Amino acid sequence: MRLVFAGTPETALPSLRALLESSHEVAAVVTRPDGRSGRGRRLSASPVGAFAAEAGLEVLKPAKARDPEFLDRLREIAPDCCPVVAYGALLPRAALDIPRHGWVNLHFSLLPAWRGAAPVQRAILHGDDMTGAATFQIEEDLDTGPVYGVLTEPIRPDDTTGDLLGRLAVAGAALLRDTMDGIEEGVLEPRPQPTEGVSHAAKLTPEDARVEWNSPALHIDRLVRACTPAPGAWTNFRDMRVKLGPVRLRPDAEKLSPGELRPRKNEVLVGTATHPVALGEVQPQGKRRMGAADWVRGLDLTGKDALH
Numbered sequence: 001m002r003l004v005f006a007g008t009p010e011t012a013l014p015s016l017r018a019l020l021e022s023s024h025e026v027a028a029v030v031t032r033p034d035g036r037s038g039r040g041r042r043l044s045a046s047p048v049g050a051f052a053a054e055a056g057l058e059v060l061k062p063a064k065a066r067d068p069e070f071l072d073r074l075r076e077i078a079p080d081c082c083p084v085v086a087y088g089a090l091l092p093r094a095a096l097d098i099p100r101h102g103w104v105n106l107h108f109s110l111l112p113a114w115r116g117a118a119p120v121q122r123a124i125l126h127g128d129d130m131t132g133a134a135t136f137q138i139e140e141d142l143d144t145g146p147v148y149g150v151l152t153e154p155i156r157p158d159d160t161t162g163d164l165l166g167r168l169a170v171a172g173a174a175l176l177r178d179t180m181d182g183i184e185e186g187v188l189e190p191r192p193q194p195t196e197g198v199s200h201a202a203k204l205t206p207e208d209a210r211v212e213w214n215s216p217a218l219h220i221d222r223l224v225r226a227c228t229p230a231p232g233a234w235t236n237f238r239d240m241r242v243k244l245g246p247v248r249l250r251p252d253a254e255k256l257s258p259g260e261l262r263p264r265k266n267e268v269l270v271g272t273a274t275h276p277v278a279l280g281e282v283q284p285q286g287k288r289r290m291g292a293a294d295w296v297r298g299l300d301l302t303g304k305d306a307l308h
Contacts, residue, residue, distance in 0.1 A: 146190030245281035
């Protein structure tokens with residue numbers, strides 16, 4: 001089939017590579033416009049845009065998918081299908097109607113669970129044991145379309161969003177390629193999503209990522225892992241923001257007050273509403289990332305010091 005691939009972040013690259021290596025023709029790539037990033041706030045292409053340009057593909061970067069120039073160019077390319085992975089923008093009916101097989105999205109959850117922008121983060125935060133990926137026909141409503149295929153993936157006790165998303169991106173690439181094969185061969189028919197088990201995965205904001213130490217240790221562990229690498233869990237210490245890497249549960253340790261810091265020989269404990277957790281890597285504002293023990297070693301701790 002003649003395809004136009006839509007995607008933006010690095011998570012979409014395994015799927016684009018798989019389609020380029022398949023029997024299908026990737027005629028062009030759609031991605032979000034260049035954005036400013038880094039300390040110099042330089043304008044740079046998205047990971048998908050940069051990869052596609054290097055591969056010699058035509059790259060379309062509409063400000064909005066309803067832009068007339070973009071829609072006209074898409075009609076000229078005349079794709080049979082548009083596979084999508086984390087494109088990051090809503091698609092209007094005018095765009096959805098152009099390819100004869102529509103737009104097919106690879107979504108990183110077992111639909112209808114966790115429809116929305118942050119399915120992997122929400123699955124970890126919720127404490128799910130299992131997740132997966134699904135390919136489905138895009139409709140104008142958010143992630144409601146009929147499903148072509150699914151795969152499952154266990155959530156490991158120490159998984160961060162980065163870890164889990166990395167595995168799903170690779171496994172999902174094969175699922176998306178196989179879905180394109182099945183559509184071309186006429187052997188795949190999408191099935192409506194169940195009406196039960198619907199949940200929504202709103203994006204986690206930096207404010208959502210702030211650790212509240214009067215929460216249970218298990219919730220704090222899940223929150224930090226869900227927010228790693230983005231938006232990044234954090235706390236305050238002496239009115240300074242400190243970024244947090246994944247913590248370790250310490251149910252056998254002595255109970256501490258919520259936020260109370262207690263250095264030990266090889267670890268730094270922090271109190272929660274239940275049992276303590278041991279800090280992993282930390283990054284105090286304006287400083288490099290370091291182990292928690294190295295951080296507190298340079299502090300003159302007092303009995304009143306606490307994370308908050």
